[in-house]
Amino acid sequence: MRLLRGNQALCEALTQEMTQDERVFVMGEDVAAHGGIYRVTEGLLTCFGPTRVMDTPISESGFVGLAVGAAMLGMRPVVEIMSCGWITVAMDQIVNSAAKVRYVNNGGMHVPVVIRTVISGSGNVYTGQELEAWFFHVPGLKVVAPSNPYDAKGLLISSIRDPDPVIFFEHKSLYSMRGEVPEETYVLPFGQAKVRREGSDVTVVAYSGMVAVAEEAAHELAGEGVEAEVIDPRTLVPFDKKTIVESVCKTGRLVVVHESVRRGGVGAEIAAAVIDSDAFGYLRAPILRVTNPGVPIPFSATLRKIVSPGKDEVVAAVRRVMAYA
Amino acid sequence: MRLLRGNQALCEALTQEMTQDERVFVMGEDVAAHGGIYRVTEGLLTCFGPTRVMDTPISESGFVGLAVGAAMLGMRPVVEIMSCGWITVAMDQIVNSAAKVRYVNNGGMHVPVVIRTVISGSGNVYTGQELEAWFFHVPGLKVVAPSNPYDAKGLLISSIRDPDPVIFFEHKSLYSMRGEVPEETYVLPFGQAKVRREGSDVTVVAYSGMVAVAEEAAHELAGEGVEAEVIDPRTLVPFDKKTIVESVCKTGRLVVVHESVRRGGVGAEIAAAVIDSDAFGYLRAPILRVTNPGVPIPFSATLRKIVSPGKDEVVAAVRRVMAYA
Amino acid sequence: MITSEVSYLKSSAILKPDDLVRMYRLMLLSRRFTECSLEWYREGRLPHGLHPSIGQEAIGVGACYGLRPGDWVLPSLRTTEAFWTRDVSILQQLNAEMGNAASVSRGKEASHHAGYPGNGILSGTSIVGGSIPVAVGAGLALRMQGTDHVVISFFGDGASNRGDFHEALNLASVLKVPVVFVCENNGYAQTVPASTAMALKDIADRAAGYGMPGLVIDGQDVEAVYQATQSAIQRARTGVGPTLLECKTNRFRVHHPFFEEDRSPDEVARCWERDPIEILGARLKEKGWLGQADIERMEQQIRQELEEAIREAEAVPTPTPEEVFTQIYAESLGEMGL
Amino acid sequence: MITSEVSYLKSSAILKPDDLVRMYRLMLLSRRFTECSLEWYREGRLPHGLHPSIGQEAIGVGACYGLRPGDWVLPSLRTTEAFWTRDVSILQQLNAEMGNAASVSRGKEASHHAGYPGNGILSGTSIVGGSIPVAVGAGLALRMQGTDHVVISFFGDGASNRGDFHEALNLASVLKVPVVFVCENNGYAQTVPASTAMALKDIADRAAGYGMPGLVIDGQDVEAVYQATQSAIQRARTGVGPTLLECKTNRFRVHHPFFEEDRSPDEVARCWERDPIEILGARLKEKGWLGQADIERMEQQIRQELEEAIREAEAVPTPTPEEVFTQIYAESLGEMGL
Numbered sequence A, B: 001m002r003l004l005r006g007n008q009a010l011c012e013a014l015t016q017e018m019t020q021d022e023r024v025f026v027m028g029e030d031v032a033a034h035g036g037i038y039r040v041t042e043g044l045l046t047c048f049g050p051t052r053v054m055d056t057p058i059s060e061s062g063f064v065g066l067a068v069g070a071a072m073l074g075m076r077p078v079v080e081i082m083s084c085g086w087i088t089v090a091m092d093q094i095v096n097s098a099a100k101v102r103y104v105n106n107g108g109m110h111v112p113v114v115i116r117t118v119i120s121g122s123g124n125v126y127t128g129q130e131l132e133a134w135f136f137h138v139p140g141l142k143v144v145a146p147s148n149p150y151d152a153k154g155l156l157i158s159s160i161r162d163p164d165p166v167i168f169f170e171h172k173s174l175y176s177m178r179g180e181v182p183e184e185t186y187v188l189p190f191g192q193a194k195v196r197r198e199g200s201d202v203t204v205v206a207y208s209g210m211v212a213v214a215e216e217a218a219h220e221l222a223g224e225g226v227e228a229e230v231i232d233p234r235t236l237v238p239f240d241k242k243t244i245v246e247s248v249c250k251t252g253r254l255v256v257v258h259e260s261v262r263r264g265g266v267g268a269e270i271a272a273a274v275i276d277s278d279a280f281g282y283l284r285a286p287i288l289r290v291t292n293p294g295v296p297i298p299f300s301a302t303l304r305k306i307v308s309p310g311k312d313e314v315v316a317a318v319r320r321v322m323a324y325a
Numbered sequence C, D: 001m002i003t004s005e006v007s008y009l010k011s012s013a014i015l016k017p018d019d020l021v022r023m024y025r026l027m028l029l030s031r032r033f034t035e036c037s038l039e040w041y042r043e044g045r046l047p048h049g050l051h052p053s054i055g056q057e058a059i060g061v062g063a064c065y066g067l068r069p070g071d072w073v074l075p076s077l078r079t080t081e082a083f084w085t086r087d088v089s090i091l092q093q094l095n096a097e098m099g100n101a102a103s104v105s106r107g108k109e110a111s112h113h114a115g116y117p118g119n120g121i122l123s124g125t126s127i128v129g130g131s132i133p134v135a136v137g138a139g140l141a142l143r144m145q146g147t148d149h150v151v152i153s154f155f156g157d158g159a160s161n162r163g164d165f166h167e168a169l170n171l172a173s174v175l176k177v178p179v180v181f182v183c184e185n186n187g188y189a190q191t192v193p194a195s196t197a198m199a200l201k202d203i204a205d206r207a208a209g210y211g212m213p214g215l216v217i218d219g220q221d222v223e224a225v226y227q228a229t230q231s232a233i234q235r236a237r238t239g240v241g242p243t244l245l246e247c248k249t250n251r252f253r254v255h256h257p258f259f260e261e262d263r264s265p266d267e268v269a270r271c272w273e274r275d276p277i278e279i280l281g282a283r284l285k286e287k288g289w290l291g292q293a294d295i296e297r298m299e300q301q302i303r304q305e306l307e308e309a310i311r312e313a314e315a316v317p318t319p320t321p322e323e324v325f326t327q328i329y330a331e332s333l334g335e336m337g338l
Ligand SMILES: Cc1ncc(C[n+]2csc(CCOP(=O)(O)OP(=O)(O)O)c2C)c(N)n1
Pocket: B029, B058, B060, B082, B086, B089, C076, C077, C078, C126, C127, C128, C155, C156, C157, C158, C159, C160, C184, C186, C188, C189, C190, C251, C255
């Protein structure tokens, strides 16, 4: 099958949805004339013209608010916030406008908006922030975090078609990652984890940029005779708890990997949810988390390497749970 | 000893700190002439004048930013955000300005600011939001959540004196709660949990408005012969993990109570941290959480009662863990 | 274009006597509804109370009166009049104030931020100023959908100090969105006077910073509000762009019954010197279009409607407990919500 | 007060020939530093590259030149000149660009947002516009501390569309904070032209919305920038209040070396027609205050300083790994950080 980079897969998703549904439009900084600083909206301006592909001022709160209003009247906006590091300025519109409309109108109005944003664990203390845990905590929002080009395309199309607001996290490494991507339009259902690798010794849950890291670790562990089952939940809300619980019932061990900060991260919820599930009785070791230990992403590359979890940290965590009892 | 309501205790803390340290000043909406809509800043304008007690426009992002800048140059601002429901508009200044200054200056500058905000679990979908989990997730911020007038005064004084930015959560029920409060100035150290009630059967961790609920539940449970140890961490960052882990080692059972949303809440981290601690081997039952199940706070009081956790839910959860194995 | 005095654009929109009488009735209805609501709140018959619009009735009525079906409004927390003028009934709003099972949100949201899609009313949020960009987005949608419909965004003087005001007006202007911004400048944000919150006299002067016309209107004169809004609507409908209308008014009551009044009795009394209902009433009487007897009949009718409505609303049950869990998402997440 | 043409307040601040030569040197230094940094970045000797201020040098130099010790500045991502004018050394900024162990942040932050408390430079954030309120807060502190010091807040045209700009300028004006707002209007925010982002010609016109004077300055003329800033500083120092100065300029290079240039070669060439260094140079030559030989000597000196500095910076080790964990909080939280 055809190989595409992640940014091409996302661009294809946008192009196809904009072609088949004229309610879909795109808004953000540098997305029109420039085609997006990561080239995700390349060519859209030429295809769909300036009324459907709009460059905005630096007004993230404002244009997210605009998207919400447009969505309430039946449009399907896709907005881009260039870095999750400054999604902070749009929190109110996301949490108080987008997330609450359906509820306060008891379904009489709703907000089918997609907010695409970029995470990376690189850059600096600002741009290196990965804040998916905030959105995960807010009823009314769906949270999507693809790990590869195939999922990226299918999940973006599903997100656009979804009737609820979706925060769509794109890891920078996704843009240059190559993968097989069908040409035709396809959707991936929310709440269906993908078992990336089967294994019977330990369950490793990872999402977004950490899936590749977990797979690498699993590969290395296989050489030591440890078979890790690597699961990518793909969407954090809704969350496919069932697949993970079943896996832990089988393996008795769980390691959760995310690049964002440990304290109050999504990994804590995954651990807590597994503890309060059928898997409790099967757990043979503590649940370990491999994450940013709670450090802002420093500018120096030397320092940065210490902060972001890599293959070695995952391998070490798995060895620890394997050594248990 | 003298009884004060929580808002009086907080007001006394502010008055005493403003008296002994002229760098301390207060800023927010309705805090000066009106004395604060919950009367926490009552009388300050008269005592300290308009340069140290300032009413602001509705510009939460702006005045939090001002507070950060003033703190960088040696002032000790205390700002009020009238409801946690719209702290959303100030996230950027809190997370990207306040929380990062120390790190990016390698300690050469820092931000001794206190941001007081109100949580309640009542009101409506907006004002009912309790978002402590967001701040808990951000390195560089300290998070304080007193449960009674005595702690409120001591912790507010400690917060003002602390060299780092503190998000100080005041539960609405605290304002009218009466408790013994010494007249003199005193500080309470951060990171020291308070064992509100000793017990050997189950550990119940609760903070802010839920401590009183947990104590009520413990009282009822005692009648059934179940002795609950109720622990109030008092500060969420830093977090007194040790006291809780030791308690769980003793009881073998843990129930965590918070009024905020379950998914991605602070309770998840507490559960996950205990799992990955010495207590793992002692756990005799799953860790249960009693929380808002993931519902925006509805306007109707009838509906609202279903959402906020109460004594009965805590009792039920304890019974469940007691019944285990 | 900046006007620093009270003035308004001339418009060809003509209000017939009938229209004026109808506007009078809408204002009176709003006044009595608010008074009754406050009373019923004091008596414990309503759970929350509302943000009284008493004294500001001319703004919502004047601005919404000439709207067409298909146009939309997004009221402020105090634009009670937008609801009546767009044909929401007393019963609907009382149900909403109670949060009962017949309320439009089925108890999930209060009356002042209720949305009525059927009446072209968008729901706002409790976050002051946060709804301004949402209103602009609605206008953008209407234009993208090829209609000539417009949106009116209502907000207070205090809201104009929020960053969202700035971003929304700038976006609306640069994108030429069909929206009219109506600022209800009552001189206060809760207890803080506008003079403490900003160093300028006319919020209309902010419009120049977005390349947008800004006009100061006498917010106590419903005809002035109507005429100015009609011109601005015309400008929006024809694709020229948005307008900022600052309606100078006064809040005759305290911000919300939860609050104590900080203003001096004198200051409050001065507000009452320009009651928008009195002003229009006097004009109508002078022209002979409305007599004292007509007004009394109107009063009686309204009183009766209100009493019927509260009785009817009180008979409605509260929503059923299960409903609290619905409409968080399109579908129930069940275990997938964790 | 609004000026819609290029103009500036008259001021008594007199620049002597020496001052002008020093300003020329600061601009030249900034130009060469930036060119070298870009070159070294291409060669892999610097890890990140910077946001080139080439063409905008007159603004930071002119605005900061007359500041006193005890005054503060908060640069934009592009105000490289603020650092030199406030006596930060080339070596310090190269260390910062490298994030090495001698950098002011010890590798935790890059050069363009570095704070140098000793030089009166506050650290900014990557969030465009987010530093404007912080600068106002610094000014507030200076006034509360009883000093007559002032703060200059630098930001771009794009930043003026952020809500924080609005809230900060309003707060500064109503609280009469001693701050000068210097908008570096280079007509672009990354690739988006200001004409796409706002529907007005002069950002200075936004000042009226805060009851603050707003002036348009020729940002290519360092003397004009100096004079206007001096007047505004005077106004701030004496407690009258803040001023918004819009400096019209051009970004001669692409936003950042990560980016591709979207502008036509023609458009970029037109920028170079008004090079601030050439403009001042011509004036100085005409007056006989600076000869071609002086300039060449200056160039050589600067080149030498740069080469020494890069060599020295390259010899500095990277920070030690443990340092990544320090200064997140005043004390290490250890296990209490969870
Ligand atoms: C962002 C935000 N800050 C504060 C509040 C609390 N609050 C509710 S109404 C109000 C005053 C609003 O003033 P204005 O916009 O002038 O409208 P008015 O009440 O005068 O009609 C305030 C401060 C809020 N709801 N949202």
